[in-house]
Amino acid sequence: MEEAGRPNLGDFFPVLGKLDLQGIQRRNKGHVGKVLDLFGWVIAQRLRKMKSESYVSTNDMLDTLLTIGDDNNREAQMNPTGIKHLFLDLFVAGTDTTASSLEWAMAELLRNPDKLVKAKNELDEMIGKGNHLAESDIPQLPYLRAILKETFRLHPALPLLLPRKAGADVEINGFTVPKGARVLLNLWAIGRDPAIWDDPTSFVPERFLGSDVDAKGNYFELVTFGAGRRICPGMPLALRMLHMMLGSLIHWFDWKLSDGVEPEKLDMEEKFGIALQKAKPLLAIPTPI
Numbered sequence: 001m002e003e004a005g006r007p008n009l010g011d012f013f014p015v016l017g018k019l020d021l022q023g024i025q026r027r028n029k030g031h032v033g034k035v036l037d038l039f040g041w042v043i044a045q046r047l048r049k050m051k052s053e054s055y056v057s058t059n060d061m062l063d064t065l066l067t068i069g070d071d072n073n074r075e076a077q078m079n080p081t082g083i084k085h086l087f088l089d090l091f092v093a094g095t096d097t098t099a100s101s102l103e104w105a106m107a108e109l110l111r112n113p114d115k116l117v118k119a120k121n122e123l124d125e126m127i128g129k130g131n132h133l134a135e136s137d138i139p140q141l142p143y144l145r146a147i148l149k150e151t152f153r154l155h156p157a158l159p160l161l162l163p164r165k166a167g168a169d170v171e172i173n174g175f176t177v178p179k180g181a182r183v184l185l186n187l188w189a190i191g192r193d194p195a196i197w198d199d200p201t202s203f204v205p206e207r208f209l210g211s212d213v214d215a216k217g218n219y220f221e222l223v224t225f226g227a228g229r230r231i232c233p234g235m236p237l238a239l240r241m242l243h244m245m246l247g248s249l250i251h252w253f254d255w256k257l258s259d260g261v262e263p264e265k266l267d268m269e270e271k272f273g274i275a276l277q278k279a280k281p282l283l284a285i286p287t288p289i
């Protein structure tokens, strides 16, 4: 992901694109090749196991896709090469985005201990100390949901979404976007626009309490996962995972920053790249409750 997000001269001067002067495409091919080899190995192992008579299906995603591949009556066919590339897509799109959103949420809570206490109290009240958080609890946890929305607003995992290309000349607000132009949507700036948000640089989950705004593509001020027919297909999984992981981290541990860092001094600098990551990884110490 880091390599793919490096500023590439070819993006600014398309005529230089094919020359790959910085070697970005060459290095990316190498990284992608390694990941594809790894998935290829996993698929080959599974196919070998599936041939054995004693094999009991796990019904996981790989088993399901391989079974679809065997079914000639289906319209959509999946062969191991297709599965390998599908896994690459999901792996690239789903790991850094989810991990960095969780890291930013934890960093904001450690920088704002009063919000952390509020989230902990909500979990204690709704789930009860010592009880595990379940997916079905998420609708009963408005403050936890508000924390994630506020994290998406300030720290969108893909701050410029994914690049688009105008299919035709389009006029928007008096500006002409010519056919073929690359269009980037600056979600980071929208999330901090004082014309839309009060006190935009502060972490205030409360702004989402009692508000209908969510990040599922219906409110253009918060399109963390994009919108429309190319909206992130991993959104339902990402939202479930993030609520479950963040809620469990808050519910099961007391947290403090390492090396005695004062909350207000926590470094929140961002690193340049496709995915918005913390420049300095968050160092925090959990104590089981």
Ligand code: HEM
Pocket (backbone or CB within 6 Å): 089, 090, 091, 093, 094, 095, 097, 098, 101, 156, 157, 158, 161, 162, 223, 224, 225, 226, 227, 230, 231, 232, 233, 234, 235, 237, 238
């Ligand atoms: C916090 C977590 C995530 C965020 C913020 C996020 C955000 C996005 C965004 C903004 C897009 C581009 C949408 C557009 O073009 O308008 C996208 C595309 C995509 N995401 Fe996610 N995503 C996340 C997690 C995941 C997960 C967990 C998966 C899969 C396991 C996933 C799979 C994909 C794929 C395959 C695409 C490309 C879809 C296409 O080209 O049509 N994402 N995501």
